[in-house]
Amino acid sequence: MEALSLSELEQGRYLSPRGPIGLMNRVYKYVLPEVRESLHFWRQDANGIPDPELRKQALASIETKEFHCIGGGIYAAGNLSMRHILIPLIVAYQTISDYLDNLCDRSTSLDPADFRLLHQSMLDAIDPNAEPVNYYALRDEQNDGGYLYRLVRKCQEMISLLPGYSAAAAEIRDLAVLYTDLQVYKHIRPELRETALKEWWKQQGSLAPHLHWNEFAAATGSTLGVFMLFLSACDPKLSKSSSESIRAAYFPHVCGLHIMLDYLIDQEEDRAGGDLNFCNYYDDTETMLNRIASMVEWARKDVRELPESSMHRMVIEGLLALYLSDPKVSEQREVRTVSKSLMRGSPLTRLFFFANSRWIRNRFL
Known part of the structure; x- marks a missing residue:
C-alpha cells in the first residue's frame, strides 16, 4: 500500500x-488498486475453504460482486491518511455481506434461525469485543477453514484503530441489526417472504413512514450508511449527536436509492433465480420511476446539511451512474426505459461518473 508523502499531507489531500x-483521481490512484489487492487476499483465502459449497459461494461472491467493494472503497477517498484502515475494513465487511447473500440466495437451507446465526457475524464484526462463534452451526455445510472467522476478526482489528468509533458504534449497530433482519425475512420460504417483510415493516416502518414497505426494506439492505460512519469514526472528536445526524442523512434515502437501483438492474436475473426483487411491487413502470426519482431528490436534500456535503452529492450521482451504466440495463427493455428517464437532463457530474463507471468495468472488472 502506497504511503502518502509529507507534501501530500501538507497540501490537505487527506x-x-x-x-x-x-x-x-483518488479512486484510480489509491482506491482501485488497494481494494483489488485486499480482494486478492480474500480470494486466495477463499480458495482454501475445504467445503466445496462454501468455497463455491465465497469465490462467486468475490468474482461477481467486486464492484460492491470498489463502490464502498470510495469512502476511503474521503480520508486518504486513514485508508490503510478504511479499505481493509470496508472490503472485509462488504465481503462478509456478499458471501452471506450468496449463501442465503442459493441456500441448501430455508431456516430463518440459520440465516440469523450466519448474519450474527456481521454484528460481531462491528463489535471489537465480540467473540466469534460457529456461524454455520444450523446448516449442513460447516467447514470453511476459518474463512468467515478471519473476515470478522479483520473488521474488529481495523475498527479498534478508529479513534472516534465509540461515538458511532450505536448508529452502526442499529443499521446492522436492520440489515440482519432484512436478510432473514427475504430469504425464507418464498411463499412466506412478503408477509414476513410487511409484518416487520409494521413494527419498524415508523423510522420512514413515507416509504412503501418494499422501499423501507430496500433501505435496510444498504451498507453505505455503515461505511459513511466508518469514515466519520476516523475523527477522534466525533460526537454521538454528529453520528446520529450522519445516520439520518444516509438512512433511509441514500441507502434506499442504492438498493432500489441495484434491484432495478437485477430484475431479469432475480426472475430467473426465483429471488425476491423490491422493484416488482409497483403497479407499473411509471410509478416505479417516480418513486426512484423522488428518492433521488430526498437523498440530495438529506446530505446538504452534512460537512463535506459535496462528496455526498457525488456519492448520489455516482450511484446513479454506476448502476445505470451496467450492461444489464441494455438487456432489459423496461429497465432501459427507466434508465433513460433517470439519465435525462443529467448534470455533468453524473455524466462524468457514468463514463468513468463504464471505463472501470471494461478495464478492471
Whole structure:
C-alpha cells in the first residue's frame, strides 16, 4: 500500500475531495488498486475453504460482486491518511455481506434461525469485543477453514484503530441489526417472504413512514450508511449527536436509492433465480420511476446539511451512474426505459461518473 508523502499531507489531500475529478483521481490512484489487492487476499483465502459449497459461494461472491467493494472503497477517498484502515475494513465487511447473500440466495437451507446465526457475524464484526462463534452451526455445510472467522476478526482489528468509533458504534449497530433482519425475512420460504417483510415493516416502518414497505426494506439492505460512519469514526472528536445526524442523512434515502437501483438492474436475473426483487411491487413502470426519482431528490436534500456535503452529492450521482451504466440495463427493455428517464437532463457530474463507471468495468472488472 502506497504511503502518502509529507507534501501530500501538507497540501490537505487527506481531506475530502473537492470535485469529481479529484475524487476519481483518488479512486484510480489509491482506491482501485488497494481494494483489488485486499480482494486478492480474500480470494486466495477463499480458495482454501475445504467445503466445496462454501468455497463455491465465497469465490462467486468475490468474482461477481467486486464492484460492491470498489463502490464502498470510495469512502476511503474521503480520508486518504486513514485508508490503510478504511479499505481493509470496508472490503472485509462488504465481503462478509456478499458471501452471506450468496449463501442465503442459493441456500441448501430455508431456516430463518440459520440465516440469523450466519448474519450474527456481521454484528460481531462491528463489535471489537465480540467473540466469534460457529456461524454455520444450523446448516449442513460447516467447514470453511476459518474463512468467515478471519473476515470478522479483520473488521474488529481495523475498527479498534478508529479513534472516534465509540461515538458511532450505536448508529452502526442499529443499521446492522436492520440489515440482519432484512436478510432473514427475504430469504425464507418464498411463499412466506412478503408477509414476513410487511409484518416487520409494521413494527419498524415508523423510522420512514413515507416509504412503501418494499422501499423501507430496500433501505435496510444498504451498507453505505455503515461505511459513511466508518469514515466519520476516523475523527477522534466525533460526537454521538454528529453520528446520529450522519445516520439520518444516509438512512433511509441514500441507502434506499442504492438498493432500489441495484434491484432495478437485477430484475431479469432475480426472475430467473426465483429471488425476491423490491422493484416488482409497483403497479407499473411509471410509478416505479417516480418513486426512484423522488428518492433521488430526498437523498440530495438529506446530505446538504452534512460537512463535506459535496462528496455526498457525488456519492448520489455516482450511484446513479454506476448502476445505470451496467450492461444489464441494455438487456432489459423496461429497465432501459427507466434508465433513460433517470439519465435525462443529467448534470455533468453524473455524466462524468457514468463514463468513468463504464471505463472501470471494461478495464478492471
